[in-house]
Amino acid sequence: LFNRCIYMKETDSTQKVIKKLALQEAEAGVLALTERQSEGRGRRGRSWQSLDEKNLMFSMLLRPALKPGEVQLLNLAAGLAVKKTLRELCGIPAELKWPNDILCRGRKLCGILSEASGEPDRIYYAVTGIGINVNMESADIPDDISAVATSVCIESGRQFARWKLLVEFLDRFAGFMCLLTSRGGAAKLLALYRTSCDTIGKDIRVMQDEEVFNGRATDITPEGALVVQTGEGEKIFAAADVHHLRM
């Protein structure tokens, strides 16, 4: 799937770089990789900050045969691939928090953002961007996020070659994308996600816009939304922030 990699010492956002290439009719499989972003973007309009040369930040151009409403499935596939890579290559107990944050011992070390452009029935292109804290040490993590952020190095006690992590991730992600775009594959990918997502079965707090709900996460819908049993009955969240409560 991946055939071309653009490496930039610095850029505004690799999401933007890939979107420009998508509009110039670039083929699926292009990857933009950078050390430093001046306008790194996160989910729900947040920013994504990262120190240079220690982490991985990249975006991928995808042109899957999916409907825009199914773009969440790309997030789930990417989350599955990161979790698998971190467990198999780095030996850390990575957890997948719906929809696609990767945590270790309750702290976040990877964020994933998928954006798509298309018509109601078809995606023209999708951009999946990933930021993984790889070789940051405790002292590198800004004080204001030290309670909620971690890195592969902090969790495993050793440094990793970032290219190796990238290659191993791409290999696993290509496998999940192959499954997702095969006949009946979306259902199979969702079944894998349900068993791998650590949010399912947990007591959680969900924050959506200004509202807060407490409940137990019970399932994932075919579109990748989260089903939560709350005091007010069952609720379905297509996009929200989730916090795992201790059990």
Ligand code: BTN
């Ligand atoms: C999140 O957890 O909010 C998602 C963060 C996604 C960050 C990555 S870093 C590479 C790519 N370029 C961006 O501007 N954002 C994504």
